[in-house]
Amino acid sequence: xxxxxxxxxxxxxxxxxxxxxxxxxxxxxxxxxxxxxxxxxxxxxxxxxxxxxxxxxxxxxxxxxxxxxxxxxxxxxxxxxxxxxxxxxxxxxxxxxxxxxxxxxxxxxxxxxxxxxxxxxxxxxxxxxxxxxxxxxxxxxxxxxxxxxxxxxxxxxxxxxxxxxxxxxxxxxxxxxxxxxxxxxxxxxxxxxxxxxxxxxxxxxxxxxxxxxxxxxxxxxxxxxxxxxxxxxxxxxxxxxxxxxxxxxxxxxxxxxxxxxxxxxxxxxxxxxxxxxxxxxxxxxxxxxxxxxxxxxxxxxxxxxxxxxxxxxx
Numbered sequence: 001x002x003x004x005x006x007x008x009x010x011x012x013x014x015x016x017x018x019x020x021x022x023x024x025x026x027x028x029x030x031x032x033x034x035x036x037x038x039x040x041x042x043x044x045x046x047x048x049x050x051x052x053x054x055x056x057x058x059x060x061x062x063x064x065x066x067x068x069x070x071x072x073x074x075x076x077x078x079x080x081x082x083x084x085x086x087x088x089x090x091x092x093x094x095x096x097x098x099x100x101x102x103x104x105x106x107x108x109x110x111x112x113x114x115x116x117x118x119x120x121x122x123x124x125x126x127x128x129x130x131x132x133x134x135x136x137x138x139x140x141x142x143x144x145x146x147x148x149x150x151x152x153x154x155x156x157x158x159x160x161x162x163x164x165x166x167x168x169x170x171x172x173x174x175x176x177x178x179x180x181x182x183x184x185x186x187x188x189x190x191x192x193x194x195x196x197x198x199x200x201x202x203x204x205x206x207x208x209x210x211x212x213x214x215x216x217x218x219x220x221x222x223x224x225x226x227x228x229x230x231x232x233x234x235x236x237x238x239x240x241x242x243x244x245x246x247x248x249x250x251x252x253x254x255x256x257x258x259x260x261x262x263x264x265x266x267x268x269x270x271x272x273x274x275x276x277x278x279x280x281x282x283x284x285x286x287x288x289x290x291x292x293x294x295x296x297x298x299x300x301x302x303x304x305x306x307x308x309x310x311x312x313x314x
Contacts, residue, residue: 072314073129077140079242079308082118083301085148085186089114090298092290094190094216095282096255102197106214108190112298119146119186123306127161136161138178144186148299150215151187151256153271157244163230171232176240178226184246184301185271187215187256202257205270209259216283217254217271218297222246224304236312244304253283253290253297 093109125140142155159180167173192213200207228242256271274281283290285298 079123081306174230176228202270
């Protein structure tokens, strides 16, 4: 009995009433604190890894974002219209003999009648929004058909435009304002001539066709204000009508050669100014030399009128 009692723990070493229950919340709090620290450490490591990955992927992501934004702002433009051409009664004669031993000689004329003519105009180009659906830059290639459409190579326009929505709460009706730089070539054919020179070149372009059509050009370079209306058919398509007035056109005389023989997809065309052609070309209007007096050329463009579509790519 004594040994058993002697081996028993002392009474003062036993926990008092409620002492074990009092220590339990402290242990639970400590465990929760440790768990919170471990979780915060894991989150910190995860954020650091994510930031490292973001820094690594930033150039690629920026490039993709810029590409998406570019295609979202880019549109294609298609238009049909006309060019108002003021013509005078006159006979225009052109002689072109480049020499060089090739033997090509062109000597022809074209007759114009007084009045206003409206040859067909086509346009295809691009539009890039600087301020979405408001401010944009545009570029378009121009094609002219009919009697004044010979030698229209290089005709184009580039400019800046602004669209103002006149009906914000309805289907957008847009007032289109713009200012363009117009490069327009209007040519009249003086005849078709046989070409014995297989190495004939004009402004660096080789022309080897058996027959060449020769045209006199009026080459116009000028600034032009543009005014029009646009109607949004849907969020990607706009129908527009534009009128462009050519301010104080600066004109020069030129000539163009166009192959009219051989497979039509392989035919070439070249054009140059009479100043570059030099003594190889002679131009007469009303029997007076005119290559250095472009204002005396008997047809001049006045304005452009177009109806077409703006088609957003995205």
